[in-house]
Amino acid sequence: MRDQEGPERELNAYERILAEDRRVVREMFRVTMGGAHVGLGLVVLAVLLSAVVGGVRWALPVGGAVAAWFAVTLVAVVRRGRRGRDAVARAYLLTFGWAGWL
Template sequence: MYFDQDEPQDVRERRLAEERAAGRVARAEAPLELGAAHLGAGLVVVAVVLLACFGKVVAVGVVLGVFAVWFGVARVWVRYDGGRGWHAMGRAYGLTFGWGGGF
């Protein structure tokens, strides 16, 4: 975003609204790259299975609960951003588990 302190307020607000709208359209049209998200989800599944094997039922519940809330918040955020349908679900999935690309 470009910022000019001498720019009139109404011009700045209009420009920022146009930039936000352009970003929203770009996110809606961008192809989903879910490889990292699949890796992150797989790591969570492995962690939950290992915790369950060692009898840590409370830890399993905490891990699953954290990721369920995280996905819910991501889904609301994507919906607020104008996302609809399966593309929006994919974006929320990517926001939840996309950290797997760091491995």
């Protein structure tokens, strides 16, 4: 008789559908380093545009908000166990990776 527990067991129909749905969601929300670079470029453009239109008094809060978001993300990533360059890369992806969805 086959053991019905463990990772080697055959999934029933409901579990197969759930696994496929999770795979689709993971693919949908996947971010790449290229998308993060585009996001950083767009943020730099937004800060420069706010500096041109509103002066430095508007550019500093916009740039500061993005820097604060990156810092909070980096702290959260480090608290979850990432260290060094891996932590910075993960925080970078989480801060600027949204541009890959555009």
